[in-house]
Structure formats: C-alpha cells, structure tokens
Amino acid sequence: MNAQTAWPKGVLARYLTAGGATVDLTYRLTVHNPPQPYATLATCTGCVATNEVSQYVSRWGVEEHAPEIADAESRTWAQSHAETCRAMPKPTA
Numbered sequence: 001m002n003a004q005t006a007w008p009k010g011v012l013a014r015y016l017t018a019g020g021a022t023v024d025l026t027y028r029l030t031v032h033n034p035p036q037p038y039a040t041l042a043t044c045t046g047c048v049a050t051n052e053v054s055q056y057v058s059r060w061g062v063e064e065h066a067p068e069i070a071d072a073e074s075r076t077w078a079q080s081h082a083e084t085c086r087a088m089p090k091p092t093a
C-alpha cells in the first residue's frame, strides 16, 4: 500500500477507510470569478458514498458563511464512514 501518494489538488483532509480506500474532503466552488467555496464535500473513493454540507447557515434569520461548521460536520461524517466502509479502492492501471 502506498500511503505517500500525493493528494489530489483541493483535498483538504483525507481519511483512510477500513477497506483501504480514502474519504477525501474537498470544497465545492461556485462558478463565480474568483470561485467561492459554498459547500464542503466528503467523497469515499471505495464506494459511492458522498456527503455534502452547505457552508451557509442561517443564524437569527441572517445567512452566514461558516465554512468551519461545514468542515467540522464533514470531518465527523468522514471519520465515521471511514471506520465502517470496507469497500476496496478501484485498482489504478
């Protein structure tokens, strides 16, 4: 197993799953120029599981950009998925 493989561009956190795949955390970006992150996305490379958390939260009726809340939620999801996912990563040629 090669754990030292360079992370794909944009990956901010990576979790090793029970099956040897990874759960990658990335930001979803708007099409604006410059692009703005609007959601934190966790993607499992072993199975098809994904979890997208909006970075916009409504507090007292005001919409706020709070990426740290979305990040924390995504990390929790990635951690628990990584612990239970036994799907193996697709071999790369």
Ligand SMILES: [Zn+2]
Pocket: 017, 044, 045, 046, 047, 048, 049, 081, 085, 086, 087
């Ligand atoms: Zn998985």
